[in-house]
Amino acid sequence: MHSSEWSLVFFTTISQLAAGMMIAVLPFVFSKKHKEYAKMNQTALYSATGLMLIALVLSFLHLNNPVNSVYALSNLKTSWLSREILFVSLFLFFLVIANFIIYFKNPQVKYYKTLILVTASVGVVLVYTMSKLYIIPTVPPWNSISTMIEFYSTALLIGSAFVLGLSIQYETKNKEKIQLSTKAKTLAFMAIITILIIVVNELFLSPNVAEGNVAFKPLPLNGSFMLTRWLTILLGAVALIYIYFKKNSSKKMSLAYYLPFTLFLISELIARVDFYTSFYNIGL
Amino acid sequence: MKSCPNKAIYKTDEGIVLIDEKKCMGCQYCEWACPYDALTLDNEKGVMTKCTLCYDYLAEGKEPACVAACPMRVLEVGDLDELKRKYGNHDNIFPLPPVHHTKPSIVIKKHPSAGESKEWKIINKEEVKNA
Numbered sequence: 001m002h003s004s005e006w007s008l009v010f011f012t013t014i015s016q017l018a019a020g021m022m023i024a025v026l027p028f029v030f031s032k033k034h035k036e037y038a039k040m041n042q043t044a045l046y047s048a049t050g051l052m053l054i055a056l057v058l059s060f061l062h063l064n065n066p067v068n069s070v071y072a073l074s075n076l077k078t079s080w081l082s083r084e085i086l087f088v089s090l091f092l093f094f095l096v097i098a099n100f101i102i103y104f105k106n107p108q109v110k111y112y113k114t115l116i117l118v119t120a121s122v123g124v125v126l127v128y129t130m131s132k133l134y135i136i137p138t139v140p141p142w143n144s145i146s147t148m149i150e151f152y153s154t155a156l157l158i159g160s161a162f163v164l165g166l167s168i169q170y171e172t173k174n175k176e177k178i179q180l181s182t183k184a185k186t187l188a189f190m191a192i193i194t195i196l197i198i199v200v201n202e203l204f205l206s207p208n209v210a211e212g213n214v215a216f217k218p219l220p221l222n223g224s225f226m227l228t229r230w231l232t233i234l235l236g237a238v239a240l241i242y243i244y245f246k247k248n249s250s251k252k253m254s255l256a257y258y259l260p261f262t263l264f265l266i267s268e269l270i271a272r273v274d275f276y277t278s279f280y281n282i283g284l
Numbered sequence: 285m286k287s288c289p290n291k292a293i294y295k296t297d298e299g300i301v302l303i304d305e306k307k308c309m310g311c312q313y314c315e316w317a318c319p320y321d322a323l324t325l326d327n328e329k330g331v332m333t334k335c336t337l338c339y340d341y342l343a344e345g346k347e348p349a350c351v352a353a354c355p356m357r358v359l360e361v362g363d364l365d366e367l368k369r370k371y372g373n374h375d376n377i378f379p380l381p382p383v384h385h386t387k388p389s390i391v392i393k394k395h396p397s398a399g400e401s402k403e404w405k406i407i408n409k410e411e412v413k414n415a
Contacts, residue, residue: 004312062311063309063310063311064309064310064311064312064325064327064330064331065308065309065310065329065330065331066309067309068290068292068306068307068308068309068310068331069290069309071289071290071291071292071307071309072289072290072309073289074289074290074291074307075286075288075289075290075291078286078287079286079287079288079289080287081287081288081289081311081313082289082290085289133313136287136316136317137385138316138317138318138319138381138385139316279316281316281318281319281321282319282381282382282385
């Protein structure tokens with residue numbers, strides 16, 4: 001992996017986290033008790049905006065001549081990178097608008113819900129464009145649907161795990177002990193399903209790099225890194241299942257509910273490093 | 285050309301692919317998309333660079349520098365159809381990228397031991413790669 005690709009590792013993971021958070025927050029935004037979740041939703045929105053601002057800075061760090069980025073939307077007709085840049089900008093734009101409305105005005109519930117839904121949808125399209133730009137015939141290890149599944153899985157896994165932690169933290173703010181809400185349980189369930197998808201994708205859908213008319217293949221990532229990737233995801237899954245079946249969640253332990261998110265984030269960052277390390281192109 | 289977000293890569297009337305340095309932002313996406321590994325980053329300028337086929341020499345009626353310098357006289361530049369008539373139509377030779385991806389404007393007079401199958405392997409990788 002080139003050193004310049006470190007910024008891409010963090011840029012893609014952070015943007016996917018922000019998109020995943022906006023998807024995971026939807027059940028709370030559209031809940032009948034949405035007013036109870038207003039503060040939590042606001043925090044999720046602020047966090048996603050902050051993350052996208054960091055992602056934007058990281059994307060510029062990857063450029064060797066950022067001044068010419070003014071031309072980056074010139075080729076929307078054929079370039080997936082151009083389309084990705086458009087959707088990064090749109091996603092950030094909608095996030096900022098939603099923040100503006102929440103911060104400076106009393107959000108009119110109907111308008112606000114639609115705006116969050118549109119923002120989450122733009123996030124979904126952003127992950128799509130991001131994966132499409134890597135699915136190119138010249139790079140066999142990336143040129144498969146597996147890349148798209150990997151990117152959406154990252155978004156759903158770390159996004160839902162973060163919002164789960166956030167929801168427990170907010171629900172235990174005014175009560176010593178709470179029972180996990182149905183929405184929080186849905187997020188935990190969604191994360192578990194996503195882990196299963198990640199495992200299936202890795203075992204059965206990843207392209208067979210032994211095929212193809214290629215001269216050079218990369219050295220695989222150090223085995224201990226991959227072991228850490230699978231151990232962290234396994235530990236995160238165990239923590240999630242524990243949270244799911246635990247009868248009461250206490251205020252004292254509220255920060256511990258971010259443990260699955262932390263473990264999944266580490267795991268997905270290692271997976272992303274592995275993704276960039278797997279690069280090789282056809283021919284010479 | 286299709287991959288460049290900035291439309292900084294263009295083709296001249298003569299079919300030479302060039303880079304507009306005033307538009308390139310050095311994202312290096314073309315480096316991934318190019319099957320020939322033809323594009324590299326100019327670290328000083330922060331923009332991508334590639335072989336220009338010495339278009340300025342060609343305009344003056346001279347040969348490209350590599351053609352003129354080759355001691356074994358194995359390189360030739362000219363009209364593609366004319367070259368095909370002269371040397372045949374061999375272009376799908378391992379380890380060059382598969383022609384269905386590239387549709388190359390190139391003609392190679394095949395060495396008798398050159399392979400077209402993926403069964404063939406390069407055994408002197410260190411010498412070939414980054415040579």
